[in-house]
Amino acid sequence: MFSTARRRCLQTASSCVPSSSTPATFQTSRIALSSAAPKAFSTSTPCRSKIGRQPLFLPPEVQFEITQPPKSKRVKISVRDEAGVTIHVKGPLGELSYTVPSFVQVTRETPTSPPCVTVLDANERCQREMWGTVRKYLHNMVLGVSEGHTAILRLVGVGYRASIEDSATTVPTEYPGQKFVNLKVNYSHPVEVAVPLGVKASTPQPTRILLEGPDKVAVMSCAAEIRSWKKPEPYKGKGIFVNDETIKLKSKKIK
The missing domain is CATH 3.90.930.12 (Ribosomal protein L6)
Known part of the structure; x- marks a missing residue:
């Protein structure tokens, strides 16, 4: 019984070994396999958070004010050195304020439209991370002064x-x-x-x-x-x- 199984294994191994007449083909296949890109762990595309893109919905009793920073007389070195806008939120339960980073912009098309949060460069990791964070901070402020x-x-x-x-x-x-x-x-x-x-x-x-x-x-x-x-x-x-x-x-x- 063992001799038959051993003979079958030897026959399978000999059929897998390339012949000496085609050494170039065997070497080419090995190079192709070694140079192939490693397989990704996940085949699905990365799904990024869309929290920062969502507008802020304000209750009727909440006042949302955007105060521009004072202009500095010193020479501007980079955008990070500038002060960001200050957000004042006032409601029946209190008043809160928050100064956003300089690369984050909070705008309103009309005085009655919901505020929108944007960043200067969405490809930069730091700005992309703070995009949704600032929007969540502002949402918590609106929720806090209205409901608590x-x-x-x-x-x-x-x-x-x-x-x-x-x-x-x-x-x-x-x-x-x-x-x-x-x-x-x-x-x-x-x-x-x-x-x-x-x-x-x-x-x-x-x-x-x-x-x-x-x-x-x-x-x-x-x-x-x-x-x-x-x-x-x-x-x-x-x-x-x-x-x-x-x-x-x-x-x-x-x-």
């Missing part, structure tokens, strides 16, 4: 609770009327977090903290600071969770 941004923090653990205080002993007061979040998360010392200006904090339940404000960056930064005091751990699932954050539990360590 929220962050819900859940305290999971035995004895974990939080409260809002008017004063603090370990954190200085930065502005009049500032509130402080007092956390009790199994520390021997008091844990107090200052609420930044423009953010409203409340505790609907002892294990829930609600942060509200027009500026999404300020709201989520405050949520991240509170979460840093007790990050979720993967063995018992205890900690401070932000919004719909979940964690995959691990099995207990066996020594």
